[in-house]
Amino acid sequence: DVKVTQSSRYLVKRTGEKVFLECVQDMDHENMFWYRQDPGLGLRLIYFSYDVKMKEKGDIPEGYSVSREKKERFSLILESASTNQTSMYLCASSPSEDNEQFFGPGTRLTVL
Amino acid sequence: DAKTTQPPSMDCAEGRAANLPCNHSTISGNEYVYWYRQIHSQGPQYIIHGLKNNETNEMASLIITEDRKSSTLILPHATLRDTAVYYCIVRVWNYGQNFVFGPGTRLSVLP
Numbered sequence: 018d019v020k021v022t023q024s025s026r027y028l029v030k031r032t033g034e035k036v037f038l039e040c041v042q043d044m045d046h047e048n049m050f051w052y053r054q055d056p057g058l059g060l061r062l063i064y065f066s067y068d069v070k071m072k073e074k075g076d077i078p079e080g081y082s083v084s085r086e087k088k089e090r091f092s093l094i095l096e097s098a099s100t101n102q103t104s105m106y107l108c109a110s111s112p113s114e115d116n117e118q119f120f121g122p123g124t125r126l127t128v129l
Numbered sequence: 130d131a132k133t134t135q136p137p138s139m140d141c142a143e144g145r146a147a148n149l150p151c152n153h154s155t156i157s158g159n160e161y162v163y164w165y166r167q168i169h170s171q172g173p174q175y176i177i178h179g180l181k182n183n184e185t186n187e188m189a190s191l192i193i194t195e196d197r198k199s200s201t202l203i204l205p206h207a208t209l210r211d212t213a214v215y216y217c218i219v220r221v222w223n224y225g226q227n228f229v230f231g232p233g234t235r236l237s238v239l240p
Contacts (some may be wrong), residue, residue, distance in 0.1 A: 060230040118173075123200045
């Protein structure tokens with residue numbers, strides 16, 4: 018089974034802190050994605066990567082950056098956390114030949 | 130991506146078939162229909178997808194109308210663990226593009 022893991026299920030940070038959310042997949046997938054999910058807004062794509070060291074902006078990249086140094090790991094970085102970044106963050110991966118995305122369990126981030 | 134319309138909520142008795150409809154009247158010829166579900170506090174889970182033929186796997190069946198303007202996801206014998214939000218998504222088979230999740234249908238399976 019494909020496994021996508023995220024470093025934390027719950028995280029509480031203070032405004033202005035730098036926050037790292039880590040995602041690891043064990044199926045050698047080329048594509049990896051970061052979404053945030055908010056009530057009434059569905060899932061919104063923040064960034065995605067289709068190869069190591071490659072990244073593309075999604076629909077809402079402002080306030081975020083990403084890093085993909087290794088194929089299996091895709092990190093989401095909040096340079097200076099703000100309260101409006103309180104959300105559920107979901108990581109996903111998919112192989113290049115198939116568009117089925119496999120999601121991690123999510124990280125619920127609260128910024129105080 | 131074409132827009133989809135789903136009922137906001139549905140109930141189903143345990144052990145009965147759950148039929149979840151989705152309208153996608155503006156779907157284009159190269160867009161697939163995908164279904165995902167999300168159980169509370171978990172990430173979305175892939176269920177099934179199809180282009181124009183009906184599809185079946187171990188989880189569900191997908192029935193797509195001949196004009197492809199609507200589809201139905203069928204869970205043949207719903208259990209309490211199938212209580213979740215179900216998302217119908219249409220998109221092109223396109224490398225690297227994201228999925229657009231709408232509000233979905235909240236299915237409650239009742240004992």
